[in-house]
Every structure is written in structure tokens, then in C-alpha cells.
Amino acid sequence: MERPEREPIPSRALGRLLVEVNGQRFDLELLPHPRHCRQWIAKRDGAEYARGGLERIWRKVQADL
Numbered sequence: 001m002e003r004p005e006r007e008p009i010p011s012r013a014l015g016r017l018l019v020e021v022n023g024q025r026f027d028l029e030l031l032p033h034p035r036h037c038r039q040w041i042a043k044r045d046g047a048e049y050a051r052g053g054l055e056r057i058w059r060k061v062q063a064d065l
Contacts, residue, residue, distance in 0.1 A: 015040065019061055026061050 015030030028049060033039035042050045042057045050060045 012037075017042070017057070017061070021065060024065060026064070028057070028061075030057075 012032040014032075017026070017028040017030060019026040026044065028042045028044050031041045031043065033041055033051070039052055040054065040057060041048060042060075050057045
């Protein structure tokens with residue numbers, strides 16, 4: 001028996017998270033993770049900042065404030 005072919009993960013649009021608090025600014029570009037439909041790759045100033053679900057990324061922003 002062969003495994004049935006998996007359908008590819010539907011493409012998702014890029015996202016953006018902008019937080020400005022007490023003079024600090026977090027401008028994150030959210031790229032969809034290529035292998036997991038609920039995860040993102042967050043980039044800040046072109047460098048990878050965090051990887052995971054939106055809650056994990058938000059908690060990292062809160063920790064860095």
C-alpha cells in the first residue's frame with residue numbers, strides 16, 4: 001500500500017507586528033514557516049528574531065521590552 005499524497009500547505013501572506021512602547025520600537029516582519037502552518041519566522045532589521053507561533057513571538061517581545 002502506498003501512502004496518499006499530502007496536499008501542500010496553502011500559501012499565506014506575509015505579516016507585520018509593530019509595537020511602540022516607552023520609546024522602544026519592535027517592527028517585526030512575519031514570514032510563514034515553510035513546513036508548519038501555524039508557525040512564523042519573525043525578522044527584525046533583516047535578522048531572524050524568533051521562530052514559532054504568534055504567542056511565542058509575542059512573549060519574546062514582552063521579555064525584551
